[in-house]
Amino acid sequence: MAQYEPEELGFLDETSKDERTLLRRFGRAKEGVRAAKKDVFVRRHCLSGLGLLTVDGMIASSMVEGSFTTENFMTFIEEDVVGCSLICEV
Secondary structure, three states, X not given: OOOOOHHHOOEEEEEEEOOOOOOOOOOOOOOOOOOOOXXXXXXXXXXXXXXXXXXXXXXXXXXXXXXOOHHHHHHHHHHHHHXXXXXXXX
């Protein structure tokens, strides 16, 4: 990493949100007793966001309903990330 200048680095991150986001995946119980939680099973729409963070801040972002597919991701890279870097350099 030392060979790169900070301005040459960018970090991508994806996040998603649906009705189950705040539900716990693990629980605690007394020894020998199985942890259980009753909850309503919900499968509603999901929103996913993707962003590119650089030293200049968030320079590209995208939001889709559902999850990012390979096609959505490649479109984001080609149009928003590469397109933005070409425009920003001019």
